[in-house]
Amino acid sequence: MYVAVKGGERAIENAHRLLAHERRGDRAVPEISLAQIEGQLGLAVDRVMTEGSLYDRDLAALAIKQARGDLIEAIFLLRAFRATLPRFGATQPVDTAAMRVRRRISATFKDLPGGQVLGPTFDYTHRLLEMPAADPPEPATTESDVADSVGTPMPRVTDLLAADDLIERSPGAGEIDDAAPPGDLTREALSFPADRDLRLQNLARGDEGFLLALAYSTQRGFGRTHPFAGEIRLGEVAVEVFAEDAGFVLPVGRITVTECQSINQFHGSASEPPRFTRGYGLVFGHCERKAMSMALVDRALRARELDEEVGAPAQDEEFVLSHSDNVQATGFVEHLKLPHYVDFQAELGLVRQMRREHAARTTAGGESPADATLSDATVADATVADHTREAAE
Amino acid sequence: MNAPAYNFAYLDEQTKRMIRRAILKAIAIPGYQVPFASREMPMPYGWGTGGVQVTAAILGPADVLKVIDQGSDDTTNAVSIRKFFGRTAGVRTTTHTTEATVIQTRHRVPETPLKAGQILVYQVPIPEPLRFLEPRETETRRMHALEEYGLVHVKLYEDIARHGHIATTYAYPVKVAGRYVMDPSPIPKFDNPKLSNSDALQLFGAGREKRIYAIPPHTAVVSLDFEDHPFEQWRHPASCALCGDDASFLDEVITDDRGGRMFVCSDTDHCESRRAAPSQPTVQDAEVARG
Amino acid sequence: MATLTAGFADPVLAAQATFRAVMDATARPGTVVPVIDTVAAPPPLAAATAAVALTLVDGDTPVWLDPRLAAGPEVAAWLRFHTGAPLVDRPADAAFAILADPASAPPFEHFSIGTLDDPDRSATLILQVERFDDGAPLVLSGPGIADRATLRVAPLPPDMVARLTANRALFPRGVDLILTAGHAVAALPRSVMPVMER
């Protein structure tokens, strides 16, 4: 006799035990420590902090370990934790002009005040696998770039251009409308059209791969914006909050960020003289590819604001912002693993009915579908699966 | 590192207030999708985060919770969500529809008619009934605002012209209280009539899409149709092999690789209750149909 | 702040229980639902009114107080301390309005009624009344009501039936009303339609 499937609870417990077992790997190999992840897989930690929207290296390392190195899973862990944290308020805008710079490059000027600082970069490395030597020499410790740059004033390239009115200005600290605090899509559902603050927040949390592909598409002509890497800078910035009760600004610490400002063509409009425009990217840690992609997509999304033709995917605000979040995307794609047999049963009945009707038509010869005879077993009134719908649910 | 300390029913109070305000607006405007600031939950988007947030916002220590997926209490996701609330809220859980005060569901409405005082919480993947006709939220919002629902009827009518039937078998659109066209979530259209004039309050949560909507008790819910092609329910034309019910929604179960199959109730509590009831003839050996 | 009365003894469970009372009342317009966990609030704020405010109002919801509640500083101070809600001067700016003198309530359309695109962005009015067993019977129909419901409330604006009819005519826009008296709540969401008795 048939017995309905039971034991979901035990199955889940067993799966979790197996997961823990696999996560640990070969017991003969020492367990990886959070300090090792934090120190030696630093760029993974940076990506998880950026897309997890939470600056905490320890927790990001913990998430990476728990996720077995699956970074989207780690981002998800961090996001779920972040959602439970109390919100004390918003910080002052960080001043990236006052950054303690570790890397700073501009593709638009050969030399500029503060100079080009290569910093820790994969650029110009030859991508040759370096087999571990039996007794590898420790790389020499170096702080030279940092030491060189600290204390050297390093104005942002965009500020230098803005001084000549060659690029659109960005509002200064005093010019930002205090009555309208920046939006927060974690506190209010996103609605369209979205302002740039919300767009930038969405992009900062967005999936690196998705933004990379969109940025790439603009370069290949799907919404061309003629970008230059005006400046990319990596380093530490001070985070400050305004203490309501004390009445002044308090420093709360320093964080590492990467900023990219793209410089883009703009031909001017009826009211505006020709000048360069900007795309902006800012991320936690050293996520340079993400910061650059973000800047390009930010600029592409400004098409409407700048009276440019809107047609390419990267310019389509609702398309980009609705699909950038990898935690949402992975959840919904992977939910197809959940049972759908109720809906499938409904579809199954209809496919059978359709086949009966088809067979009836074939034997009767050329009847219209609406006139097809239904078998008495059929209660249904519907037809073939609607594949769009099925795929989406 | 901060040691996580979670609130009763997981969500913090500020989040619960925000969701509660959205629920009240949803009840006041039956069938209208209220945007809310859905939180990242400790389960993936698409796996019931909307329903879980609604349940977490309404649940209290006096509640008795039932969770079903595909009509069953024992599917893995139902087990997982039930455990989540057992752990974070310490509420009593049950598999009996009649005992529950709050029922969270994915894809089914229980066969047992719900009573006043019960709340049915639906998990919703795509709350927008017009989404498959128009992918843009800016457009569909406008269509709801102006009550411009011609497009749905055109789509349903195109189905009839092409196939002789309406081609939607689940997530079949309804009109609530004569105003809003609403997605009932991917329940089979067999369940649609249960939404209308229910004694229970029905709440719908879509976490990823950040929408909450509601059907108050005693509210007219009409499945869209045409005079010459009226809405019809569908179920497998068979009886349950376990309890003999010939009116419940059935799952087809493949029993071997030689075409053997049988039909059993999708609602496991309904089926078990029928078998436990002394007045009901017990089915000793399920008849296995060979197809 | 020493003169402030306390909030909920158990903020989490009391807010949940109070919310369920309000939700039941909203889902079944015209039904009077008891509020168990109440708080001692500064007069003229009644226990149920204070409990509903603590349950629904916070820093994200601007609140308007009617002249009777705004007459002294106590109610405003208590609300600010326990909820962090910003208090506003114009009814149109409020997400919640709390009125202790419902008979002289401003016209409902002076509050935010939402838009056709976003009808949920509308005000909720908490009308503190004296009793639920007095006054002219309001006969109601609409979602949440099987056939007819009858609610007696006193005091109310003399043109209450006309106001509810006008509010219903705005649907899906409109304001939602939560009525409080002593230790009980009732609700008149925008979906209710007063029935004219012949």
Ligand SMILES: [Zn+2]
């Ligand atoms: Zn059965």
